[in-house]
Amino acid sequence: MIEFHLDRGSGVATYLQLVHQVRQALRLGELRPGDQLPTAREVVERLAINPNTVLKAYRELEHEGLVEGRPGMGTFVRQGVAGPTLADHTRLRRGLEAWVREARAAGLDQEDLRALFSVVLADASKEGAA
Amino acid sequence: MRPALEATGLGVRYRRSWALRDCSLAVPAGRVAALVGPNGAGKTTLMHAAVGLLRPARGSVRVAGEAAFVAQDKPLYDGFTVAETLAFGRRMNTRWDGDAAADRLARLGIPLDRKAGGLSGGQRAQVAITLALARRPDLLVLDEPLANLDPLARHDVMRAIMAEVAERELTVLLSSHVVSDLEETCDWLVVLNDGRLQVSGDIEDLLAGHLVLTGPADTPSPAGVSVVGESRTGRQAGLLVRGGPVPDPRWRARRASLEELVMGYLRSPASAALPGLAGVGA
Numbered sequence: 202m203i204e205f206h207l208d209r210g211s212g213v214a215t216y217l218q219l220v221h222q223v224r225q226a227l228r229l230g231e232l233r234p235g236d237q238l239p240t241a242r243e244v245v246e247r248l249a250i251n252p253n254t255v256l257k258a259y260r261e262l263e264h265e266g267l268v269e270g271r272p273g274m275g276t277f278v279r280q281g282v283a284g285p286t287l288a289d290h291t292r293l294r295r296g297l298e299a300w301v302r303e304a305r306a307a308g309l310d311q312e313d314l315r316a317l318f319s320v321v322l323a324d325a326s327k328e329g330a331a
Numbered sequence: 332m333r334p335a336l337e338a339t340g341l342g343v344r345y346r347r348s349w350a351l352r353d354c355s356l357a358v359p360a361g362r363v364a365a366l367v368g369p370n371g372a373g374k375t376t377l378m379h380a381a382v383g384l385l386r387p388a389r390g391s392v393r394v395a396g397e398a399a400f401v402a403q404d405k406p407l408y409d410g411f412t413v414a415e416t417l418a419f420g421r422r423m424n425t426r427w428d429g430d431a432a433a434d435r436l437a438r439l440g441i442p443l444d445r446k447a448g449g450l451s452g453g454q455r456a457q458v459a460i461t462l463a464l465a466r467r468p469d470l471l472v473l474d475e476p477l478a479n480l481d482p483l484a485r486h487d488v489m490r491a492i493m494a495e496v497a498e499r500e501l502t503v504l505l506s507s508h509v510v511s512d513l514e515e516t517c518d519w520l521v522v523l524n525d526g527r528l529q530v531s532g533d534i535e536d537l538l539a540g541h542l543v544l545t546g547p548a549d550t551p552s553p554a555g556v557s558v559v560g561e562s563r564t565g566r567q568a569g570l571l572v573r574g575g576p577v578p579d580p581r582w583r584a585r586r587a588s589l590e591e592l593v594m595g596y597l598r599s600p601a602s603a604a605l606p607g608l609a610g611v612g613a
Contacts, residue, residue, distance in 0.1 A: 207515075209515070215515055240497075241497045242494050242497035242498055245490070245493035245494055245496070245497050246490050246491075246493065246494040246497075247490070248490075248515075249486050249489040249490040249493055249515065249516060250493060250515040250516060251363055251493065251496070251515065251516050251517065251518050252493060252496050252497035253518055254515070255497075
């Protein structure tokens with residue numbers, strides 16, 4: 202089960218932080234179809250936040266079609282919601298690690314890497330849109 | 332839906348001076364309401380009136396269902412053990428959920444055979460709140476529940492209260508001096524200042540309805556918004572306004588934080604944000 206955390210200094214609304222963490226967990230395969238999200242009570246008992254904040258985050262995730270509320274049972278990741286499989290993840294991650302090593306060897310620092318990655322990502326999404 | 336707490340034209344007088352004047356507000360059921368204001372603003376008076384500990388001179392205050400009150404000094408008898416305190420509560424109350432109370436204390440790891448005087452500040456707060464919750468109230472009223480607690484104990488107390496709110500339709504009214512303690516936990520804001528009600532409303536709506544503007548000191552006040560408060564220091568002016576947007580490009584606008592909203596109103600006692608008031612401002 203996903204364990205939420207809060208970054209109180211981030212300036213990002215609390216419900217959005219919960220939404221992002223669920224999306225991230227889905228992307229990384231830490232949450233899979235059929236998995237249950239913690240109940241509002243479990244979340245607030247851990248984080249000391251208003252229960253309505255949790256419900257708002259879950260409504261947003263439901264609206265995006267990622268989870269579904271089952272009355273009397275809880276909130277579950279929907280069937281058919283799948284990011285890349287775990288195997289894909291492992292393979293792609295290895296490739297990326299190799300690329301990072303190569304870039305470092307070429308003298309790029311952390312910030313250069315980020316900049317390069319974002320530019321390529323932005324170009325790729327532009328091409329995809331065209 | 333009937334509000335959990337409703338005051339209409341409430342006025343409370345101590346001898347010759349008014350502790351609370353013409354206070355009308357309604358807190359919807361299931362909300363966690365923050366009651367803030369400086370010392371002597373009338374917070375404790377409003378709480379006492381709400382739970383029937385004092386009789387208003389004017390107007391009325393009504394609670395839908397049962398109210399339980401936890402006073403700031405956490406009234407536990409130092410010489411009683413926790414178990415004796417629970418037994419006392421059972422005898423004093425017709426509605427009493429002793430099992431839930433015992434469960435809570437066990438989960439919190441508070442020993443039943445310990446004398447109340449030997450508990451830490453956080454444990455005393457938890458026992459006092461447990462006693463109030465054992466009465467199965469519809470409205471839980473907490474006067475400065477976090478005062479004199481260390482950060483860990485504050486977090487634990489708020490976790491316990493939030494869990495209870497998640498569990499059932501419980502409305503909470505709690506006062507605090509420290510606005511940052513209330514940021515993540517409260518969804519309704521009540522601001523009292525010098526015995527008068529300045530703000531009562533949904534926190535998200537309030538934050539969405541206000542802007543902080545900064546600009547050169549000689550910029551004229553923007554049109555179309557109500558200025559809650561302003562400060563002009565040297566070359567810069569800062570305004571808290573209600574409404575928006577502000578088209579004048581000399582003003583840079585951003586969302587107000589809860590703290591800025593509260594401070595903005597407290598510094599401008601003539602401003603108010605209350606439901607049903609069309610025109611607002613100093």
